[in-house]
Amino acid sequence: MSDEGRILRFQIFRYNPQKKGDKPRMVTYEVTEAPGMTIFIALNDIRENQDPSLQFDFICRAGICGSCGMVINGAPDLACRTLTSKFEEGEITLLPLPGFELIGDLSVNTGKFMRAMSERVESWIHDINADEVDYNKLEERMDPDVMDEVYELERCVECGCCISACATKRMRPDFLSAVGFMRLARFYLDPRDKRTDEEFYEIIGDDDGVFGCMTLLGCEDYCPKDLPHQTQIAFLRRKMALVK
Amino acid sequence: MNIIYTDNLIIGGGLAGLRVAIAAKQRGYESIILSLMPAKRSHSAAAQGGMQASLGACIKGEGDDEDVHFADTVKGSDWGCDQDVARMFVNTAPKAIRQLSAWGVPWSRVRGGDHDVVINGEKVTITEHNESHGLITARDFGGTKKWRTCYTSDGTGHTMLYTMDNKAIQMDIPVHERKEAIALIHEDGVCHGAVVRDLITGELIAYVVKTTTIATGGYGRLYAVSTNAVISEGIGTAIALETGVATLGNMEAVQFHPTAIVPVGILTTEGCRGDGGLLLDKDGYRFMPDYEPDKKELASRDVVSRRMTEHMRKGKGVSSRYGDHLWLDITLLGRDHIEKNLREVKEICEYFLGIDPVKEYIPVRPTQHYSMGGVRTNATGESLTLKGLFSAGEAACWDMHGFNRLGGNSVAETVVAGMLVGEYVADYCAANSLKVSTSTIEHFVKREEGKIADLLTRDYGENPFQLKAEMQKIMMDKVGIFRNGEDLAQAVEELKLLNQRAKKIALRNRISSSNPELVEAIRVPKMIKLAQCVAYGAQLRTESRGAHAREDFPERNDRDWLKRTLTTWKDEDSDLPEVTYEDLDIMKMEMPPGSRGYGVDNTVHHPDTEKRIAEIEEIKTANPTADRHEMQELLNPLDIPEKFKGKNERIGRGYK
Numbered sequence: 001m002s003d004e005g006r007i008l009r010f011q012i013f014r015y016n017p018q019k020k021g022d023k024p025r026m027v028t029y030e031v032t033e034a035p036g037m038t039i040f041i042a043l044n045d046i047r048e049n050q051d052p053s054l055q056f057d058f059i060c061r062a063g064i065c066g067s068c069g070m071v072i073n074g075a076p077d078l079a080c081r082t083l084t085s086k087f088e089e090g091e092i093t094l095l096p097l098p099g100f101e102l103i104g105d106l107s108v109n110t111g112k113f114m115r116a117m118s119e120r121v122e123s124w125i126h127d128i129n130a131d132e133v134d135y136n137k138l139e140e141r142m143d144p145d146v147m148d149e150v151y152e153l154e155r156c157v158e159c160g161c162c163i164s165a166c167a168t169k170r171m172r173p174d175f176l177s178a179v180g181f182m183r184l185a186r187f188y189l190d191p192r193d194k195r196t197d198e199e200f201y202e203i204i205g206d207d208d209g210v211f212g213c214m215t216l217l218g219c220e221d222y223c224p225k226d227l228p229h230q231t232q233i234a235f236l237r238r239k240m241a242l243v244k
Numbered sequence: 245m246n247i248i249y250t251d252n253l254i255i256g257g258g259l260a261g262l263r264v265a266i267a268a269k270q271r272g273y274e275s276i277i278l279s280l281m282p283a284k285r286s287h288s289a290a291a292q293g294g295m296q297a298s299l300g301a302c303i304k305g306e307g308d309d310e311d312v313h314f315a316d317t318v319k320g321s322d323w324g325c326d327q328d329v330a331r332m333f334v335n336t337a338p339k340a341i342r343q344l345s346a347w348g349v350p351w352s353r354v355r356g357g358d359h360d361v362v363i364n365g366e367k368v369t370i371t372e373h374n375e376s377h378g379l380i381t382a383r384d385f386g387g388t389k390k391w392r393t394c395y396t397s398d399g400t401g402h403t404m405l406y407t408m409d410n411k412a413i414q415m416d417i418p419v420h421e422r423k424e425a426i427a428l429i430h431e432d433g434v435c436h437g438a439v440v441r442d443l444i445t446g447e448l449i450a451y452v453v454k455t456t457t458i459a460t461g462g463y464g465r466l467y468a469v470s471t472n473a474v475i476s477e478g479i480g481t482a483i484a485l486e487t488g489v490a491t492l493g494n495m496e497a498v499q500f501h502p503t504a505i506v507p508v509g510i511l512t513t514e515g516c517r518g519d520g521g522l523l524l525d526k527d528g529y530r531f532m533p534d535y536e537p538d539k540k541e542l543a544s545r546d547v548v549s550r551r552m553t554e555h556m557r558k559g560k561g562v563s564s565r566y567g568d569h570l571w572l573d574i575t576l577l578g579r580d581h582i583e584k585n586l587r588e589v590k591e592i593c594e595y596f597l598g599i600d601p602v603k604e605y606i607p608v609r610p611t612q613h614y615s616m617g618g619v620r621t622n623a624t625g626e627s628l629t630l631k632g633l634f635s636a637g638e639a640a641c642w643d644m645h646g647f648n649r650l651g652g653n654s655v656a657e658t659v660v661a662g663m664l665v666g667e668y669v670a671d672y673c674a675a676n677s678l679k680v681s682t683s684t685i686e687h688f689v690k691r692e693e694g695k696i697a698d699l700l701t702r703d704y705g706e707n708p709f710q711l712k713a714e715m716q717k718i719m720m721d722k723v724g725i726f727r728n729g730e731d732l733a734q735a736v737e738e739l740k741l742l743n744q745r746a747k748k749i750a751l752r753n754r755i756s757s758s759n760p761e762l763v764e765a766i767r768v769p770k771m772i773k774l775a776q777c778v779a780y781g782a783q784l785r786t787e788s789r790g791a792h793a794r795e796d797f798p799e800r801n802d803r804d805w806l807k808r809t810l811t812t813w814k815d816e817d818s819d820l821p822e823v824t825y826e827d828l829d830i831m832k833m834e835m836p837p838g839s840r841g842y843g844v845d846n847t848v849h850h851p852d853t854e855k856r857i858a859e860i861e862e863i864k865t866a867n868p869t870a871d872r873h874e875m876q877e878l879l880n881p882l883d884i885p886e887k888f889k890g891k892n893e894r895i896g897r898g899y900k
Contacts, residue, residue, distance in 0.1 A: 016757075016758060018444065018445065018446075018755075018757035018758045019755060019757070035565065036507065036508070036596070038508075038596070047709075047760060047761075048709040048710075048713075051753075052709070052751070052752050052753045052759075052760065052761035052764075053752075053753040053755075053759060053760070053761065054760065055758060055760060057281070058474055059281055059285045059286075059287070059473045059474060059475055060285075060287070060289065060290050060473045060474075061473070061474055061508075061510070062290065062510040062511070062592060062596075063591060063592065063595060064289055064290050064402065064588065065284075065285040065286075065287075065289050065290070065473065066284075066285060067281060067282075067285045081592075081595040081596060083595070083596075083598075103422075103444055103758065104444075104758045107758075109422075110282065111281065111282030111284075111285075111421045111422075112421070114282060114284070115282070115413065115419070118409075118410055118413050119413060122414070123410045123413070124347070124348060124407075124410040124411060124413070124414040125346070125347060125348040127346075130346050130347065133342070133343070133346045134890075135338075135339035135340075135342040135343050135346075135890075136339065136890035136891060136892055136893055136899070137342075137893050138379065138893050138894075138895060139299075139341075139342045139345045139346075139379060139380055140345070140346070141353075141377070141378030141379060142345075142350075142351075142353050142378055143353070143378060144352065144353035144354065144355045144377075144378065144381075147350045147351065147352060147353050147396075148350075148352070148397075148584070150350040151350045151352075151396050151397055151399065151403065154350055154396075154399075154402075154403055154406065155399060155402070157284075157289075157402070158282075158284060187348075190348065190350070192346070192348060193348075
């Protein structure tokens, strides 16, 4: 807050694949910093007052929805809750998350990837009786501690930062990566999901699954929600190693 | 021209939209969901605190049932709600939550034995029954008699939305992402789908269907400071208005949430107060008991918000460069509780305020939060004037919230309305075939093409971003938490001018594909029209009911105003919407109007109220042996889909 009024220099990746002849480039914008300014506020300021063509995604602007992942001074993070005061030099470089289809400028298509991921890991409760439940009756009892643990893993907002921080994903396009492992770990832990270890193995028991992870820890380091990726990957790897 | 045919078009990929699509699919009808973004990014994810359902499993929920939930909801609505709908809702909510449990939501569960909790500022020990261990638990929320708000930590919306979207994926329901419906296609009072714009390519596509469901959430972004996501701009509601046929209901009913952080307006859940957090003024004094000795911090949201504003007006607010605010103190809950049950709140405090709420107070003030108004539907979720058009969730005025929604009844509404309305959508599909002429489809697509071409070719004109900012400021300053005739008259006039200016928007970036300025230019005139509906409705309603608080008309006037506001915009060129009213029939009410129990009761009563009370007494006397289910049938017989008619079981009382 002490830096009120200083000039911030944003270097922003610009490229609109929809526009014929457009070329990727970096463009610099200057913004006067306001108290409590986040990158969300600054980008809107730029779009409204300097360049209305600038593309970026924000929905909740509160760190809840995961739509605004981007590479901020080299690190993938949620832009909505990144305060500009964090950058002492006032120089901020913004790039779109790598590893996803580029929509334009800072906007990438995480949705397409995440839907495919959900289909691949079948991220729903597998219980042939789930649709036969009589909802007038008392619900099935669950251990409160287990439910709390499931929620801990359920907290992923699919922002894509882990994927952008993953070197294996760079080298191996079909690598499921941390977001997929976390989803699966969540269902593995859930007593309602009746899948066997063998069935989980079919999904992640190869080099595109947990055995491909090089344990570089990018996912864990850059997860905005501080999810325990490495613990879960290690856990799944151990479980899967025992299957065959 | 690209035309996509299917059974149902669902506009909006949040909880309500997804649930409608699932219900239709279960009945064998195909839906396509349109979403501005991936469905999992919907504003539903932001619901932190929980979902109301009268399971009555935890000790503080003991004795809870549909009747208690119903009474709370009707009172909360300040008798503005549709009691048939509130009944359908409370009876179905326990089924909805149990279904979500089977589908995977990790609801927090009852833990048998002793627990320390904070109630009324003091640590007390409560003892949960061991036989309830493992059932879905609940927390306290404002305006409820029992602890009824079921939750997962403070990420309830997130877990519900992810479960629902995954269920939709499991069922192969397509979500067309980054697409926006910009106009409804309709002919002779029947809706046939929508003209949709691809936000990446700019292409216009006609979706031609049997039923169209608007589930686009609220219109909070009409206000400068809102807890809503930036996409909650009411566009779905606006395209219904622009048909000139569909009506909107109670648009002036706008709720302010007591505890959004200052200055950005991000929400801290009502769970903070439900779990024992207190509101303090600049002297560190807990002021709510002075105003509301009975319910204190846990009065209804509209009441707490107004009391906070009153208190700040007395000079008791904490002054800051962003204006006055008050403090929310959750330090007394302790680190363990906050890190487990209020974790999102903690993160928000750390990231946006740089404070640790375990040790420091949170700066809060009332902020726009919820839209009770929306597309007016009947109890089946269908528009009364445009056949084939349905609406569910916050986008709809269904209308179970009346003039004030209780916390925890919002995400509950999304899934319950989704279940029920989804059945009626399927019924409609079964009973109707698609009849629409291609010339009608072409007419609407060409009309929208023309509008966009105008925007892209106009050389000089208004800046859409600026128009929006001006509108948001008018709404904040003049159509806010306390309203008066003079400010409202000014707001109506100023918005009229904005509406005229909005017809002359010109763009700096003139491409039709992925162009955020064009997106804004398409939306802003629609938003201004909605703002006019809100402001004009508020100006005309000369009483105070729920969240609509008129300083110049402080009494709730049942005699003249026990009615729902209906707004249409028949002539595109007119400067104002047309406002009519729909009476609420007291003689059909299960619960005739009474006092909400806040402050002095200055209601101007309706003559039918006494009559209905006497009639109910008669029915009760005449049926001395009727149990509560039979009594409800006698007082308010319900038309509800067969599959949701069953009684709900509760621990310790079975199906009674």
